[in-house]
Amino acid sequence: MWLYLYFPMLQLEGMTKQTVSGDFVTPVVIIDGRKNQIVQLNDAAQQRGIKIGMGLGTACALCTQLHVLPYDDLLERQQLLEIANTLYQVSADIVIDEPNGLVLKVDSMLSLYHDLPSYWQVISGQLAQLGKSYYYGMGESTIMAKLLAREHCNALMLTQCQKRHYLGKIGLTRTSLDSRVVELLARTGVKNVAQLEQFSLSELAKRFDTELVHYVGCLFGKLKETLNYYQPVETFELTAPLLYEVEVMAWLEKPIEHLLSRLALFLQQRNLVTRTLYFTLALRDKEALEITLNSAEPEYKAANWQRLLNLKLESITLDAPVQSVSLKADALEAQHATIKDLFSTQQSAMSAQGLRAILCAKLGEQAVQGLQLTGDPRPEKASTYSHEPRFTTLKSKLRPTILFPKPQPLCERVNIISGPERIASGWWDGEPVQRDYFIVQNEQAQRLWVFREQNNHWYIHGVFS
Structure with a gap:
């Protein structure tokens, strides 16, 4: 069994999602320029007496404030693919029937949803979230389901009598048969789809070409249809x-x-x-x-x-x-789950990466720089500015919050808290240092980072917050 979903207002409803409801007080129609016919319209246009299939001149005569948009098959196809992508989450076998139809294979999904009403409840729920208007029909072939849906059948289960009634209202001109074949059938008194069921395939093969035989065989499920199933996109x-x-x-x-x-x-x-x-x-x-x-x-x-x-x-x-x-x-x-320790002391509403993203969006990529560790033991060369810093957490020795650009002479009495920590480096680039660093506290209870050089001169290099 196959379920066909027919979406007659895809392009117009796609535009409705992008605008406020007040914009649609104005009558809006979408016209197919090749046929000069209206193919979609909103409620305001319908209230003015405008109908599907009407010419543009007649519609403008009925409404002088008509807003006209050209039909765009690419936009309509995009809307259809969006629906198919959503339904693919709940139904495996989907066939796209451009420009405004989808076919769903029902039999393969009943083992999962147990029965047809449960399956339809899931499908209709997905369609309700998308906010698309649609008609549906169900049949033993995709062709029959399509004809019933476009006849606004909106029924999941039909008796043979009900099915024959709906098919009897569908003229052969509304099928995909060639006009020449339709004319030949009309001469034999066959004018609607229901009448095709009275012929056997062998009888049709004697009187008509293979196109009609194949169509009727597929229509009533006697021949297998060639279908291309939808594959979801990766982007x-x-x-x-x-x-x-x-x-x-x-x-x-x-x-x-x-x-x-x-x-x-x-x-x-x-x-x-x-x-x-x-x-x-x-x-x-x-x-x-x-x-x-x-x-x-x-x-x-x-x-x-x-x-x-x-x-x-x-x-x-x-x-x-x-x-x-x-x-x-x-x-x-x-997506990888981020596991955070409930008792961790590093809890914040925004990460460093998130803050950088906001600043870049506001100021531009080139205006935002971060500190990048260099691995140099010398404090004044241990970090540099970078447009793409790597955010790392290092377990290093205690360092001051504020580091002076240039060390300042120590000119006050202090008490040593910890130290010394010797840093001897820089011999490779001509700027060697050999210092003994201490953490000290002055009379104002400030904690300073000071060092002593080989000549016994003392300097302040930073301040702890």
Whole structure:
């Protein structure tokens, strides 16, 4: 058994997700320019008397404030793939029937869900989360299920009488048969799909060509269909089409929020994370604006990516209106659980990598530097600045919080707390040092890091907090 899902409003509903509800008070239609016919419309347009299949001139005569959008098969296919990707989490065998249909093999899933109502409950729940309108039909072949779905059957189980009733309402012109074959059948009195069942395949083969024999055989499950099953993609790529051109960056918040939420769901279902996102803003009469967003830590949560993106967008100005927003994430990696000790003393709301990612998004990659350990024993050369520091935790000896750029002469009385610690190094680069370091405390109870040179001169090199 096969379940066919027919989505008649994919492109328009995809745009609904990117806009606020008030935008759809205006009548909106999507027109197929090749046929000059309306293929999708919203409720406001329907209330004005506009119907599917109507010409653009007639629709404009009924509504002068009509908002017209061109049909985009690529956007519709992208919406369909998104639905297939979601349903693949709960149903194994899926066939994509472009531009607006999906076929699900039911038999192989009943062993998991026990019965058909339970299986349908899971499928309909997934579709409800996506917010897509659809019709469905079920039959012993993908062709029959498709015909029933496009007839708005919306039934899982049909008796033979009910099935014959629905098929009897479907004219042969609505099938994929060639017009020449339809005309030949009409001459014999066959005008709807139900009437095809009265012929045996051998009888059809004597009177018609192999196209009709194969179609009827597949329609009633007598011949095996050749199907290409859907394979989920390993990368995320989605475009948010805009109902209106946007000139203010703040107005892109809704479509970007939708893209990030879909990305978060995609990654969460696969237990994946990513460090880099690529946004593309399609501009009118200009080259597309490319925005690369980097996170120092692998991330999947939409809220965290949204915070980084908001900081990045503050420094970007638009040279032309935005027509669509695309998001791509292809460098995906497995998510590893982070185990934290409940009694650890190093607990903070944000990691060092997270803080660096925020600063880079706000100020730019080149403006943010971190300390990088060099391994040199000399304190003044033990670290340097780096644009890509490696965050490491070292168990080293006690060092002061503040290190002076240049050591200062010690000119006060102090008490030694600990020491000495001898550092003798630098002979290889012509800047040798030989010092004995001490931790001392002065009369103001400050703890200082001091050293004594070979000539018995004392210097302050740092202060403990």
